[in-house]
Amino acid sequence: MSESPIAVEARNAVKAFGQGATAVKALDDVSVKIKKGEFFTLLGPSGCGKTTLLRLIAGFETPTSGQILLDGADITQLPPNKRPVNTVFQSYALFPHLTVAQNIAFGLEMQGRPKAEIKKTVARMLALVKLEPMADRKTSQLSGGQQQRVALARALAPAPKVLLLDEPLSALDLKLRKEMQIELKRLQMETGITFVFVTHDQEEALTMSDRIAVMSAGHIQQVGAPREIYTRPANRFVASFIGETNFLTGKSDGEAVQLDIGSKIAIKAPPGPVSLAIRPEQVRVVAANDPGALPATVGATVYFGTDTHLHLVMKDGSTLVARMQSPASGSGDLAKGTNVGVTFPDSALQLLGD
Amino acid sequence: MASNAEEKAESARTRSAWLLSTPALIVLLFAASGPLLIVVTYSFLTPGQYGNVVWNFDLSGWVGILFSKDIFDGTWHLADAHLSIFWRSVKLSLLTTAITFAVGFPTAWFIATRPPTQRALWLFLITIPFWTNLLIRTIAINEVIRNEGLLNTVLIWIGVISTPLHIIYTDTAVLIGMAYVYLPLMVLPLYAAIDRFDMRLLEAGYDLYASRIQVLRRVILPIVKPGIIAGSILVFVPSLGAYVTPRVLGGGKNMMIGNFIELQFGQARNWPLGAALSMTLLIVVMAALLVYVKASTREGNPHG
Amino acid sequence: MANPSFEVARLPGFRFIAMAVFVVLYLPIITLVVYSFNAGQSVALWEGFSLTWYHSAWQNEAVKGATFRSLIIAASASGIATTVATMAALGTTRRKAFKGQTFIYVMINQPLMVPEIVTAVALLIFFASIKVATGYNGLIYLIIAHAAFCIPFAYLPIRARLEGMDLTLETAAADLYASHWLTFRRVTLPLMLPGIIAGAMLAFVISLDDVVITEFVKSGGQDTLPTYMLGQMRRAVTPEVNAISSVLLALTVVMLTAFFLLTRKKD
Numbered sequence: 001m002s003e004s005p006i007a008v009e010a011r012n013a014v015k016a017f018g019q020g021a022t023a024v025k026a027l028d029d030v031s032v033k034i035k036k037g038e039f040f041t042l043l044g045p046s047g048c049g050k051t052t053l054l055r056l057i058a059g060f061e062t063p064t065s066g067q068i069l070l071d072g073a074d075i076t077q078l079p080p081n082k083r084p085v086n087t088v089f090q091s092y093a094l095f096p097h098l099t100v101a102q103n104i105a106f107g108l109e110m111q112g113r114p115k116a117e118i119k120k121t122v123a124r125m126l127a128l129v130k131l132e133p134m135a136d137r138k139t140s141q142l143s144g145g146q147q148q149r150v151a152l153a154r155a156l157a158p159a160p161k162v163l164l165l166d167e168p169l170s171a172l173d174l175k176l177r178k179e180m181q182i183e184l185k186r187l188q189m190e191t192g193i194t195f196v197f198v199t200h201d202q203e204e205a206l207t208m209s210d211r212i213a214v215m216s217a218g219h220i221q222q223v224g225a226p227r228e229i230y231t232r233p234a235n236r237f238v239a240s241f242i243g244e245t246n247f248l249t250g251k252s253d254g255e256a257v258q259l260d261i262g263s264k265i266a267i268k269a270p271p272g273p274v275s276l277a278i279r280p281e282q283v284r285v286v287a288a289n290d291p292g293a294l295p296a297t298v299g300a301t302v303y304f305g306t307d308t309h310l311h312l313v314m315k316d317g318s319t320l321v322a323r324m325q326s327p328a329s330g331s332g333d334l335a336k337g338t339n340v341g342v343t344f345p346d347s348a349l350q351l352l353g354d
Numbered sequence: 355m356a357s358n359a360e361e362k363a364e365s366a367r368t369r370s371a372w373l374l375s376t377p378a379l380i381v382l383l384f385a386a387s388g389p390l391l392i393v394v395t396y397s398f399l400t401p402g403q404y405g406n407v408v409w410n411f412d413l414s415g416w417v418g419i420l421f422s423k424d425i426f427d428g429t430w431h432l433a434d435a436h437l438s439i440f441w442r443s444v445k446l447s448l449l450t451t452a453i454t455f456a457v458g459f460p461t462a463w464f465i466a467t468r469p470p471t472q473r474a475l476w477l478f479l480i481t482i483p484f485w486t487n488l489l490i491r492t493i494a495i496n497e498v499i500r501n502e503g504l505l506n507t508v509l510i511w512i513g514v515i516s517t518p519l520h521i522i523y524t525d526t527a528v529l530i531g532m533a534y535v536y537l538p539l540m541v542l543p544l545y546a547a548i549d550r551f552d553m554r555l556l557e558a559g560y561d562l563y564a565s566r567i568q569v570l571r572r573v574i575l576p577i578v579k580p581g582i583i584a585g586s587i588l589v590f591v592p593s594l595g596a597y598v599t600p601r602v603l604g605g606g607k608n609m610m611i612g613n614f615i616e617l618q619f620g621q622a623r624n625w626p627l628g629a630a631l632s633m634t635l636l637i638v639v640m641a642a643l644l645v646y647v648k649a650s651t652r653e654g655n656p657h658g
Numbered sequence: 659m660a661n662p663s664f665e666v667a668r669l670p671g672f673r674f675i676a677m678a679v680f681v682v683l684y685l686p687i688i689t690l691v692v693y694s695f696n697a698g699q700s701v702a703l704w705e706g707f708s709l710t711w712y713h714s715a716w717q718n719e720a721v722k723g724a725t726f727r728s729l730i731i732a733a734s735a736s737g738i739a740t741t742v743a744t745m746a747a748l749g750t751t752r753r754k755a756f757k758g759q760t761f762i763y764v765m766i767n768q769p770l771m772v773p774e775i776v777t778a779v780a781l782l783i784f785f786a787s788i789k790v791a792t793g794y795n796g797l798i799y800l801i802i803a804h805a806a807f808c809i810p811f812a813y814l815p816i817r818a819r820l821e822g823m824d825l826t827l828e829t830a831a832a833d834l835y836a837s838h839w840l841t842f843r844r845v846t847l848p849l850m851l852p853g854i855i856a857g858a859m860l861a862f863v864i865s866l867d868d869v870v871i872t873e874f875v876k877s878g879g880q881d882t883l884p885t886y887m888l889g890q891m892r893r894a895v896t897p898e899v900n901a902i903s904s905v906l907l908a909l910t911v912v913m914l915t916a917f918f919l920l921t922r923k924k925d
Contacts, residue, residue, distance in 0.1 A: 460675035465676070489867075553666065566670060619874075
């Protein structure tokens with residue numbers, strides 16, 4: 001996998017809006033390599049720069065400095081209509097004066113492809129997104145999910161080297177979104193096209209992506225496979241943005257870390273204060289007198305259906321959240337104030353950089 | 355019982371709507387719509403010797419639109435002078451519409467693509483001439499194009515020409531004048547249409563390999579078409595009925611329908627012909643407005 | 659290397675044409691205003707700044723009379739038009755479609771649709787017979803004619819204001835024990851007042867500007883400023899006309915600015 005060729009690369013890309021003292025850096029020295037054929041996700045809160053990076057790749061923005069490469073060639077100065085890259089817009093941006101089929105044909109016509117080829121490709125695209133019966137409808141007569149498919153088909157029709165997707169599912173309701181997530185994944189597998197997907201929804205990112213770049217404040221915080229990002233967050237931002245996390249503090253003597261909540265664990269870290277993260281599902285609640293368990297009292301229980309979150313007050317006053325499966329009978333809630341013990345595997349603790 | 359009370363309330367509301375509208379309707383009936391019916395009647399009467407009419411049914415007013423009676427032998431033949439006036443009116447109105455569109459569209463586009471904070475100012479700059487007295491604007495353009503006007507003074511001064519261009523009192527003068535005074539009527543509806551245009555569609559167009567010209571032709575123009583129709587009709591209709599601009603800039607000779615109508619109530623003393631001409635103009639204008647209403651309701655009725 | 663980004667909304671040459679349009683739009687008006695301050699008789703040669711032409715226009719009895727008539731007609735006509743338009747707007751907005759609604763709309767907007775010259779001819783015929791029958795030739799004909807074509811201009815901003823108004827405010831007033839009349843006086847009227855003022859101002863400007871209908875309806879010696887100027891245009895143009903135009907122009911700009919400030923939507 002690591003030897004597969006690079007489809008898109010951003011090299012030290014900087015994008016500043018405004019000038020002089022009031023300039024805001026939407027992207028601050030971002031470098032990233034996206035491999036051929038992968039489903040790559042840019043994940044982050046709004047304003048983190050993910051859409052700006054996408055627009056740099058699409059050609060709607062030119063970087064203040066740095067380069068954008070496509071298949072190793074510098075395309076930084078190439079206008080969007082000359083880039084073999086297509087976008088699925090957040091608002092879909094379907095042409096209201098054209099039918100579904102005409103929308104899908106638009107890019108091919110602009111490229112001056114022969115009529116017969118256009119016809120064939122449009123038919124193939126309609127079949128791909130399962131919209132054959134809608135070919136002659138105006139786009140405004142379609143449901144949100146159908147419009148989404150047209151936008152996809154239109155962007156895929158010219159067979160771009162890279163497909164850019166700018167939060168394409170955000171306008172759909174939850175059920176449709178789940179369906180489209182599977183649909184997108186299927187399309188990506190079938191076409192083998194590199195997908196660059198922008199979202200702020202971590203669950204979407206985790207379920208669909210081959211690799212994720214977590215972004216914040218114009219920087220890429222971490223790039224990695226979903227499992228890696230989830231289990232080994234590089235820093236506090238990634239740990240808190242992806243899933244729920246307990247943060248622990250402690251002191252390192254260079255060999256082991258003494259946690260403020262009690263136990264000492266063998267993790268190598270530079271001497272001094274350290275912070276660590278642990279996922280709630282790794283925290284286990286045991287009887288108070290269990291050997292090796294850390295003492296805690298139950299603060300609150302929050303019921304989530306399949307799961308129950310237990311807020312545990314530790315001896316240093318900090319709170320640790322434990323996630324456990326809800327008891328089948330529904331009667332097993334621990335009362336507030338109950339003394340319990342807390343354990344977790346040492347390997348579940350993740351040392352955080354800053 | 356309940357529905358009965360509702361019906362009563364409903365009819366009371368309708369009655370109050372009519373009652374409140376009545377004063378306005380009376381004024382309009384008296385000084386706008388009602389007199390139009392008199393014009394219809396007059397178009398079917400015999401012209402009086404010193405103006406006005408003789409109450410005697412006569413189709414000569416309507417026939418006189420296209421034909422004129424020979425003074426000596428009393429035969430009717432096609433009135434070339436009338437035809438040339440109609441042709442000039444239609445030609446100048448169409449040209450005015452074309453010119454205002456050609457320069458008005460880029461202007462409207464320019465305004466609509468300014469940052470929101472500047473847009474109001476640019477729009478205001480278009481609106482001031484729009485509300486400025488038409489006669490004043492005609493006088494202003496007259497100042498520029500007449501023989502000793504600004505244009506000739508400047509052109510002679512920089513040596514492009516040695517004798518002044520005789521633009522004033524020609525069809526060209528009327529055309530320049532009408533394009534000048536009616537331009538805001540084209541820009542404002544075009545602006546409204548472009549303002550509603552979703553600029554993200556441009557990104558989609560460029561993303562799909564369209565050039566700037568292709569984006570203009572294939573994306574922008576089809577979508578803002580209702581605005582183009584609106585602007586064209588808003589310019590064409592007053593151009594066709596123009597009176598002040600051709601009178602001031604065209605001199606006595608280069609008449610348009612509006613001046614021709616006036617002539618019938620003045621020196622020509624043929625009120626029935628003037629009435630018939632007015633009705634013809636009204637019918638043409640109403641037909642154009644019908645196209646406008648159709649175009650705008652189609653736009654206002656987006657599917658889904 | 660800070661290259662500007664690809665501007666999607668840019669179309670080649672459009673900015674240039676737009677700039678040229680703004681220059682062409684304002685150059686004649688500015689020339690007219692500038693030459694109204696010319697000291698010389700000529701309207702082509704600049705002979706120094708002076709207020710001569712303003713002074714001579716002011717001394718001209720015909721101009722004084724025309725100004726006075728223009729103001730009387732515009733004030734009366736916009737007063738009548740605004741009153742009846744306000745009532746009509748209250749009657750026709752904020753209710754379900756009712757029988758005859760379209761008819762009322764068409765009637766009110768009719769002056770915007772019928773070419774001015776046609777209305778002018780119709781009024782000429784109609785009022786001529788009344789003048790003959792009654793022997794009365796006063797300004798009232800002009801006032802009523804102006805009031806009629808001002809109605810749609812007064813009606814539109816008032817209606818827009820009413821339609822943008824929150825109905826719950828009146829419900830709240832009723833909830834707070836206000837009678838129908840009190841609700842109207844204390845809530846509805848104050849809220850629609852900006853619309854009424856805007857409508858009145860538009861009507862005033864429209865009346866002040868009218869040429870065609872006035873030209874056909876006026877009796878002898880009833881020139882308004884625009885028809886006076888139109889008459890002057892038959893002869894050699896004098897800077898006096900420029901001076902009058904400039905004053906009217908200034909008035910229009912002031913009224914328009916006020917209109918925009920009044921109708922501007924609050925953010």
